[in-house]
Amino acid sequence: MxxxxxxxxxxxxxxxxxxxxxxxxxxxxxxxxxxxxxxxLVQARLDAVFAEHGLQSWEFDVLSALRRAGAPYELTPGELDRALLITSGTTTHRVQRLEARGFVTRRRDDDDRRIVRVRLTETGRAAHEATHDAHAANETRILAGLSPDERDALLGGLQALGRVLGDAAEGGA
Structure with missing residues (x-):
């Protein structure tokens, strides 16, 4: 049985x-x-590690999106919206709060002054780097009780649900 x-x-x-x-x-x-x-339950475990590093999860998400963009670690607010799957009003508020903490700067594009660019500062990059290893280890801990087969089955089921819900990468079918 x-x-x-x-x-x-x-x-x-x-x-x-x-x-x-x-x-x-x-x-x-x-x-x-x-x-x-x-x-x-997962979010509570993630938030605990972010709090240990003086960040909230949304702050880590924005810093991560900028870091993933590669040097010079810069995106427009619209690109941030798409990277974070949030609305422009939310992005504006988040960028303002991160700018107040010295984690990002905003500047006008050199070629098109209508475009604003959000750039990760050295302070923001240091905060992200200090948190990222602990975050990755935390995610590994969260899944550690699953066997490789269980993890693969869970991933497959979640991907199937995402397909049914119409989730696709930007530009994907």
Missing amino acids: GETRQRDAIDRILDEWAVQRPDLDVSALAVIGRLSRYAA
């Missing part, structure tokens, strides 16, 4: 709905509820 799976909070919720609304198919909650719950 197979392993007996430990019941969790979502199992309890499903049981309660089975009693209260036996006519309603809530089977998708077994997946969607866990995705939502586990995303919050």
Whole structure:
């Protein structure tokens, strides 16, 4: 016989709905509820490491997007929007806060003064570098309890869900 799976909070919720609304198919909650719950649990673990380094997760995300852009570690606000999957209003607010901390600068493009460029400062790069190794190790720890087969199965399932939801890389099909 197979392993007996430990019941969790979502199992309890499903049981309660089975009693209260036996006519309603809530089977998708077994997946969607866990995705939502586990995303919050993962985020809490990520946030703890960022806090140890004096950053919030959104700050690390912006610094990472600029760092990934390569030298001179610079993007336009629109490029940041796309890199971070956020709205322009959110990007403006975040850039202002990071600029106040000395992590980024804003400047007008030399060729087209209408374009603003956001650049990672040395201070911002140092903050990112000091955090990145700890963040990568933390992500590895979070997944350490999964076997390679479980990790591959989880990745495959998440990629399939992304496909169904229409998630594709920019410019992808």
